[in-house]
Amino acid sequence: MQDRTLHRKKEVLETLDVIGRSFLKLVVLKQLEQDACESGRYEELHELSEHERIIIEDINGLMKYVVPDLLFLRGDEDVKKRLSENDRLQTSVIRKSLGLTENLKERITCTRKSLEKLNLLPKGPARSQPSVVNIRA
Numbered sequence: 001m002q003d004r005t006l007h008r009k010k011e012v013l014e015t016l017d018v019i020g021r022s023f024l025k026l027v028v029l030k031q032l033e034q035d036a037c038e039s040g041r042y043e044e045l046h047e048l049s050e051h052e053r054i055i056i057e058d059i060n061g062l063m064k065y066v067v068p069d070l071l072f073l074r075g076d077e078d079v080k081k082r083l084s085e086n087d088r089l090q091t092s093v094i095r096k097s098l099g100l101t102e103n104l105k106e107r108i109t110c111t112r113k114s115l116e117k118l119n120l121l122p123k124g125p126a127r128s129q130p131s132v133v134n135i136r137a
Contacts, residue, residue, distance in 0.1 A: 008069050009076060015066045016082040022059050023089035026052060030096035037103050 029052050036045040073079045 009073055009079070012066055012069045012073055012079060013082060015062055016079070016086060019059055019062055019066075020082065020086050020089060022055050022062075023086055023093060025055055026093045027089060027096065029055070030093055030100065034096065034100055034103065037100060037107070 029048055033045055033048045033052070036042070036048060070079065070083070
């Protein structure tokens, strides 16, 4: 029984390490997304967000299988430590996501205001120009 518990613990710690590395990738991706947003490279931002989605799906897939073992090993110090590290990384990803969202909202608002200013411009020429009249009638 003890051997089985150690094996479970080892598998859980390995899975948590993979999840932790995935969160590190997300932290880097978030920084790259922020850089792409600030420099107006929106196609790159879209591509990076697709990579982000895939990594998040991988994390969610791993969590489905590890959660029952986490409940069993929740009192283990090594497991608690890894979970705490992953929580810290996840918090960092969330903060970066919120910052990026705010940045994008500001850019959208600025663009919207610029477009509204364009609509305020007069539609016709500023000076009246003579028009050609057909006098044959």
